[in-house]
Amino acid sequence: MNEIKADTSNMLEIEDLSVEFRTHDRTVYAVNHLNLSVKKGQTLGLVGETGAGKTTAGLAALDLIQSPPGIITSGRITVNGKNVICTKTDNKGKQVAKTCLTKKELQSMRGKTISMIFQDPMTSLNPVLTVERQIAEVIEHHEHLGYTDATAKAREMLELVGIPGERGVEYPHQFSGGMKQRVVIAMALACDPQLLIADEPTTALDVTIQAQVLDMMKKLREQHNTSMLMITHDLGIVADICDCVSVIYAGSVVEHGTLEDVFDHTLHPYTRGLFDSLPNMEDRSARLKPIRGLMPDPSKLPEGCAFADRCDYALEKCSKEKPEIFYRNDEHYVACHLYNEHSIQEGGVLKNE
Amino acid sequence: MKKKINTAEEFDFLSAQKNSQLRDVTRRLFKNKAAIAGLIFLVLLILTAIFASVIFDYEAQCINQNISQRLQWPSVEHIFGTDEYGRDLLVRIVFGSRVSLSIGFIAVAFGLALGGMLGAVAGFFGGKIDNLIMRICDVFLAVPMMLMAIVIVAALGSSIVNLIIALSISSVPTFARIVRSAVLTVRDVDYVEAARSIGVKTPRILFRYILPNSMGPIIVQTTLRIAATISNTAALSFLGLGIKAPQPEWGALLSSGREFIRDYSYLACIPGICIMLTILALNLLGDGLRDALDPRLK
Amino acid sequence: MSEPLLRVEHLKKYFKSPKGTVHAVDDVSFTIEAGKTLGVVGESGCGKSTLGRSIIRLQEPTAGNVLFDGKDISKLSRDDLWRQRREMQMIFQDPFSSLNPRMTISQTIDEPLALYNLCPDKLSRQKRVAELMDIVGLARRLYNTYPHELDGGRRQRIGIARALALNPKFIVCDEPVSALDVSIQAQILNLMQDLQRELNLTYMFITHDLSVVHHISDDIMVMYLGQAIEKAPAEVLFANPVHPYTKALLSAIPIPSLHNRKERVLMTGELTSPIDPKPECRFCSRCLYAQDACGAGDPQLKEIEPDHFVSCFRFGI
Numbered sequence: 001m002n003e004i005k006a007d008t009s010n011m012l013e014i015e016d017l018s019v020e021f022r023t024h025d026r027t028v029y030a031v032n033h034l035n036l037s038v039k040k041g042q043t044l045g046l047v048g049e050t051g052a053g054k055t056t057a058g059l060a061a062l063d064l065i066q067s068p069p070g071i072i073t074s075g076r077i078t079v080n081g082k083n084v085i086c087t088k089t090d091n092k093g094k095q096v097a098k099t100c101l102t103k104k105e106l107q108s109m110r111g112k113t114i115s116m117i118f119q120d121p122m123t124s125l126n127p128v129l130t131v132e133r134q135i136a137e138v139i140e141h142h143e144h145l146g147y148t149d150a151t152a153k154a155r156e157m158l159e160l161v162g163i164p165g166e167r168g169v170e171y172p173h174q175f176s177g178g179m180k181q182r183v184v185i186a187m188a189l190a191c192d193p194q195l196l197i198a199d200e201p202t203t204a205l206d207v208t209i210q211a212q213v214l215d216m217m218k219k220l221r222e223q224h225n226t227s228m229l230m231i232t233h234d235l236g237i238v239a240d241i242c243d244c245v246s247v248i249y250a251g252s253v254v255e256h257g258t259l260e261d262v263f264d265h266t267l268h269p270y271t272r273g274l275f276d277s278l279p280n281m282e283d284r285s286a287r288l289k290p291i292r293g294l295m296p297d298p299s300k301l302p303e304g305c306a307f308a309d310r311c312d313y314a315l316e317k318c319s320k321e322k323p324e325i326f327y328r329n330d331e332h333y334v335a336c337h338l339y340n341e342h343s344i345q346e347g348g349v350l351k352n353e
Numbered sequence: 354m355k356k357k358i359n360t361a362e363e364f365d366f367l368s369a370q371k372n373s374q375l376r377d378v379t380r381r382l383f384k385n386k387a388a389i390a391g392l393i394f395l396v397l398l399i400l401t402a403i404f405a406s407v408i409f410d411y412e413a414q415c416i417n418q419n420i421s422q423r424l425q426w427p428s429v430e431h432i433f434g435t436d437e438y439g440r441d442l443l444v445r446i447v448f449g450s451r452v453s454l455s456i457g458f459i460a461v462a463f464g465l466a467l468g469g470m471l472g473a474v475a476g477f478f479g480g481k482i483d484n485l486i487m488r489i490c491d492v493f494l495a496v497p498m499m500l501m502a503i504v505i506v507a508a509l510g511s512s513i514v515n516l517i518i519a520l521s522i523s524s525v526p527t528f529a530r531i532v533r534s535a536v537l538t539v540r541d542v543d544y545v546e547a548a549r550s551i552g553v554k555t556p557r558i559l560f561r562y563i564l565p566n567s568m569g570p571i572i573v574q575t576t577l578r579i580a581a582t583i584s585n586t587a588a589l590s591f592l593g594l595g596i597k598a599p600q601p602e603w604g605a606l607l608s609s610g611r612e613f614i615r616d617y618s619y620l621a622c623i624p625g626i627c628i629m630l631t632i633l634a635l636n637l638l639g640d641g642l643r644d645a646l647d648p649r650l651k
Numbered sequence: 652m653s654e655p656l657l658r659v660e661h662l663k664k665y666f667k668s669p670k671g672t673v674h675a676v677d678d679v680s681f682t683i684e685a686g687k688t689l690g691v692v693g694e695s696g697c698g699k700s701t702l703g704r705s706i707i708r709l710q711e712p713t714a715g716n717v718l719f720d721g722k723d724i725s726k727l728s729r730d731d732l733w734r735q736r737r738e739m740q741m742i743f744q745d746p747f748s749s750l751n752p753r754m755t756i757s758q759t760i761d762e763p764l765a766l767y768n769l770c771p772d773k774l775s776r777q778k779r780v781a782e783l784m785d786i787v788g789l790a791r792r793l794y795n796t797y798p799h800e801l802d803g804g805r806r807q808r809i810g811i812a813r814a815l816a817l818n819p820k821f822i823v824c825d826e827p828v829s830a831l832d833v834s835i836q837a838q839i840l841n842l843m844q845d846l847q848r849e850l851n852l853t854y855m856f857i858t859h860d861l862s863v864v865h866h867i868s869d870d871i872m873v874m875y876l877g878q879a880i881e882k883a884p885a886e887v888l889f890a891n892p893v894h895p896y897t898k899a900l901l902s903a904i905p906i907p908s909l910h911n912r913k914e915r916v917l918m919t920g921e922l923t924s925p926i927d928p929k930p931e932c933r934f935c936s937r938c939l940y941a942q943d944a945c946g947a948g949d950p951q952l953k954e955i956e957p958d959h960f961v962s963c964f965r966f967g968i
Contacts, residue, residue: 049832050803177695206694206859208918211903215917233832236905239912263909277837278907279866284885287844288866290837294802543749550709551763551813552736565753648797649752 010078011195011227012038012061012114017075017085018097019056019065019251026299030056032251033074036229038195043221043228045242047235047274051295053251054231058197060085061229062110063099072097079113080194112142115188119200121180125172132158132168135187142191157186161216178209185217192224199231214241235274239263244331247271250296250306257332267334269311272350305337313338313350381645388641391634398631402450414444416599424617434619436609442620446627449601454631456517456586457579463521465575468528473559475529476536487533490526498523499588506594516595520582531574535567542566569643576639580632603628654721655682656853657706657821662715664698664705671927675701676712677877680952683870685820688847688854690868690885692861692900696925698877699857700744703823706855707739708732719821737767740814744826746806750798756809757794760784763816783812788842804835811842821853829860840867861904865889870958873897876925876933879952883959893961895938932964940965 019031031053038044048054059065061077063084075097077085083100090096101109118124126134135154139145145153155165161182172180181201188196198217202210218241221228230242238245239259246256247268255268266272273291280286293310296302302309308318318337326339334344382388401408409415419439427434433442475486493501505519539545540563548562587604589595596602603624610620664676675698683689691699705712708724717724719739727735743749750759760780763769770776781791787808798806807827814822827843828836844867846852858864864871865885872882873894881894892898899918906912918937932938935945942964950962 049834207861207903207905208694208899210905211915211917214905215915234905235907239907239909240905259909263907274833275907277833279840279862281862281865281889281904281906284866288837288841290841291834292838294804294835543743543745544751546709547741547743547749547810547813548751548762550707550736550741551817552733552766553762554733554766561754562751566751647753649799 009040010037011040011042011080012036012229013076013078014057014061015076015078017057017060017077018073019053019060019075020071020073021069022071023069028298029301030070030251030298031060032301034248034252036246036253036256038227038229039244040227041225042243043230043241045238045245046229046231046248047233047238047245048248049233049295051298052248053298054233054248055199056251057248058116058199058229058231061195061197062114062116063101063106064110064116079109082109084109108142111138111193112191113193114195114197115191115193116197117181117184117188117199117201119203121177121184121204122172124184125180127172130169130171131175131183132165135168135183135190138187138190154186154190157190158183160189160220161186162212178205178213181205181209181213182216185213185220189220189224189226193226195227195229196221197229197231200233201230202237203232203234210237217241235263235278247274250298250301252306252335254307254336255332255334257328261328261332265328265332266350267328267332267339267344268307268336269313269338269350270307273310305335377648378645382641385641385644387637388645391637391641394630394634395638398450398634399454401447402454405447405451409444409447411448414441415448415601416440424613424620426617427619433623434617436606436620437613442606442623445601445606446603446624449603449606449624450627452513452596452600453583453586453603453628456513456520457583460517460520460582461524461575461579463517464524464578465528465571467521468525469532469571471525472529472532473536473564476533477540477555477559477563483533486529490529493523493526494530499585502585502589503592503594506589511594511597513596516586516589519589520585523585524578524582527578528571528574531570532567535570536563539563539566565646568646572639572643573636576632576635579635580628583628583631656685656720657683657855658716658718659706660716660718662702662705662717663713664701664710665713668926674698674877674925674928676705677925677928678715678949679874679877679879680715681872681879681882683821683853683855685853686847686851687869688856688867690864690871691855691857691874692859692864692871693874694859694900696876697874698925699874700825702874703741703825703855703857707736707741707823709741737817738819739821739823740817740819741823741825742807742810742814742827745830746803746810747798747830749810750806752797752799755795755797756784756789756801759798759809760812760816763813767817769817779816783816786815786846787812802835803831804838807831807839808842811839811846815846815850818850819852821855824854824856824858826858827856828863829858836863843867861901873900876923876928878933878949878962879960880934880963881961882952887956887959891959893955893959893966894934894963895940896934932962 014034014036017031017034021028021030034053034057036044036046046054046057056065060072061079061084065072072085074087074095075085076083076087085097086100087095087097099106125131132151132154135157136150139150139153155168158168159165163179163182175183202213205213214237220226230237232238242259244256244258245262246253247262247270249270255262255271262271266275276289277291279288291310296306296309302319304317304319304321305323308314311318315337323335323337325333325335326341326344327333328344422435422439423437425431425435431441431443433446435441436445471486475483501523502519505522506515509515509518545558545562548558584604586595586602587607590602590605596605598605606624607621607628610624613620660680662676662679666673666675679702681689691702693699701710704710706717712725715725724735757780760783761776764776764779770779781794784791789805789808789812793801798809828839831839840863847854856864856867868885870882871885871888872879873896874880875896881888881892881897888897889901892901899916902913902916923933923936930948931946932950935941938945944964950964952960952962953966954960955966
């Protein structure tokens with residue numbers, strides 16, 4: 001794996017992260033040597049299918065992985081220059097990844113420096129508290145404000161996400177799905193976090209509501225200069241809201257670059273497959289070109305490239321060796337055997353480009 | 354995509370594998386050590402109950418009093434000691450298990466059958482039928498189980514059959530509730546609707562789709578209920594409404610041993626431990642069965 | 652023009668709730684020609700699933716007629732309906748919950764065959780099950796596996812095989828791909844299109860995913876709060892949406908490309924309640940073009956150009 005130098009211009013930096021879930025009869029390798037970084041003030045899209053390890057990566061940044069069964073086996077995570085997870089050598093001489101923060105530091109980081117928005121707004125709100133109280137509690141905890149001040153600020157936050165402040169006294173069940181997700185966003189933004197991790201924030205919503213929520217997130221991001229990690233499976237959302245994209249497959253990033261790099265100069269066959277699987281809005285009769293097969297069982301990952309079995313371009317060495325990373329420019333890289341230092345510049349390796 | 358199958362041989366392996374479902378269940382059950390321990394205990398218990406009269410002499414060892422031997426602590430001669438009339442406790446426990454186990458199993462089986470049917474009908478059809486059945490159950494639940502059993506036995510006269518009737522009727526409402534709520538949770542699941550859309554008829558939907566998927570709580574409740582029934586038999590016997598002395602029965606043994614708990618604690622402890630172990634074995638086996646019957650758990 | 656395979660006339664499905672009557676489907680009429688696909692789109696709560704279920708009478712419609720092959724489904728007796736079920740099947744949204752977890756794949760696919768006595772003996776039934784598995788692309792070795800051992804795509808293939816077992820003419824597909832990942836979604840969509848061509852199936856394809864509906868449908872019907880508000884051939888609807896709601900809906904699709912990006916028509920507000928709606932255009936509270944006339948009764952579908960129907964007061968009703 002190529003080392004990526006720590007960079008102070010990055011809000012979130014994850015290096016060589018590996019997470020395993022160990023149960024009595026098997027070990028699931030959810031995240032495998034994952035690298036990603038979110039630049040300050042930018043939005044990174046983390047795109048992948050179910051089970052690719054997107055959510056696990058997001059949770060690791062907040063050190064929220066349930067243990068047991070989850071174990072971070074290696075990696076370093078830095079949030080705004082501060083180490084959250086680092087790899088240490090334990091007394092037996094083995095490398096282990098550990099939290100570098102105390103419980104207190106972690107708690108003050110969560111919600112204040114980083115916030116997370118979960119996919120399902122229905123389950124991330126407490127049904128027996130009014131929505132303004134739920135937001136106010138976060139504010140009280142982090143900013144040490146009194147009851148009235150916190151409640152006033154909670155109402156402000158609600159107004160910010162487009163909910164009339166006086167509706168704050170209502171309970172979550174009185175809100176529709178889209179409104180609930182707004183409340184969740186208001187709660188996540190309440191303490192003005194520097195980094196927002198959004199895990200499929202609009203998947204449970206209808207398209208028109210999704211458009212409203214995305215629009216609002218864009219505005220808020222600009223107002224507060226928040227950095228964002230947008231975890232999604234929808235390339236349409238990525239095109240809409242992100243600056244950079246990392247495509248994740250079987251727990252590792254297979255391609256990363258700016259929107260333009262990845263969308264218009266697609267390098268990895270998997271990324272190309274994702275685009276081809278989508279119905280073509282220009283040509284109705286064009287047949288879809290799905291990626292054949294299925295994602296490998298994360299407890300039995302192949303030795304070589306995890307995508308080799310489904311890849312139309314697979315070479316002999318693909319199933320034997322892990323692919324190296326090649327850079328097309330400063331930002332855009334791909335982990336694929338099809339490329340070398342020369343061909344990466346020329347492109348044209350994939351058909352129908 | 355257009356492959357045609359013509360030979361019967363190709364299907365041999367398919368049908369051969371199909372019979373393996375029962376084997377799958379037993380295999381999964383046998384992987385669960387606790388469940389197997391429970392099963393072995395129960396099998397031994399039932400075997401000794403069946404062959405009790407081969408091993409021991411009922412009249413001579415279990416009923417006839419032998420005052421010279423009274424209240425002896427467990428020894429090589431009397432492994433479980435003797436009671437206040439000098440009878441061997443082991444023999445009485447073995448013969449007592451006949452009564453206790455058969456009352457426990459039969460009463461619960463009847464209660465489960467009737468209560469389960471009512472609960473399934475109530476949960477599945479809902480509406481007025483549901484309301485009617487459940488309100489009647491509520492009335493029954495409002496009367497303490499013990500009191501109801503007393504009333505039934507008192508009305509019908511005390512005999513083992515009447516005792517079983519009383520205990521099974523008093524467990525019907527509980528089973529009806531459990532089964533109804535279990536059925537309600539799976540009634541509106543998509544696969545039930547899918548079954549309806551391919552034309553599966555109601556009884557089959559109930560027995561093939563709904564009940565197998567609501568087994569968990571029912572099995573747990575059944576094992577607990579057998580335990581409760583054994584102790585209720587004891588209580589009824591104590592009140593003179595169940596088994597008549599000198600016929601031994603676990604609950605009766607336990608309650609008569611209570612008088613001597615200060616000086617001869619084994620008289621109460623041993624029957625108590627027997628009841629406890631039986632219940633534990635039932636629970637272990639019940640949990641094991643529930644898991645083994647669920648193909649989702651490997 | 653020949654008689655369409657399915658003709659739905661003034662179908663209504665109301666539910667009673669403590670707050671009032673929910674108008675889940677409110678006076679919907681349409682036809683589907685044999686071998687074609689009608690896409691039904693709308694947001695959650697617009698009644699599209701209820702419409703699908705009412706047509707094949709998984710739920711009893713409150714009023715209206717459903718003519719299938721000339722026969723009025725809504726008037727059939729229970730036994731006749733049971734016989735009719737052979738011709739009308741359904742594929743469900745969630746491949747995780749639409750299969751009985753305690754039945755193996757073969758048992759699930761075999762169930763309809765056994766019920767309708769379609770095969771003379773056990774062996775021929777097994778053959779038919781294996782044949783169906785081949786048709787939907789399930790490997791034979793999965794014959795005795797349970798659904799929980801499989802991924803979503805394969806499970807959805809089981810659901811399709813089950814629906815095909817009775818050789819139906821018409822299949823209601825209720826969001827069959829929305830629970831699947833894109834790469835798997837494309838596999839299933841291709842499969843469904845192949846099946847349609849080979850077996851001459853007629854689909855009613857219910858979905859909230861506009862790019863999917865655009866891809867698979869011949870005609871598209873847009874629903875809003877229980878009513879059909881616009882219906883047109885797929886190309887026409889996407890090229891020239893007329894109803895303000897359709898416009899907003901289409902512009903909200905996230906486009907996975909950096910080119911041809913269009914300006915969004917953002918809608919304000921959210922779906923109003925379908926409980927006891929007032930006699931007015933149900934969209935008017937969110938509509939950019941609302942005028943006084945919009946409060947004057949329910950607008951009716953009107954043909955504004957051949958095959959393009961819309962219900963909006965701005966088009967002269």
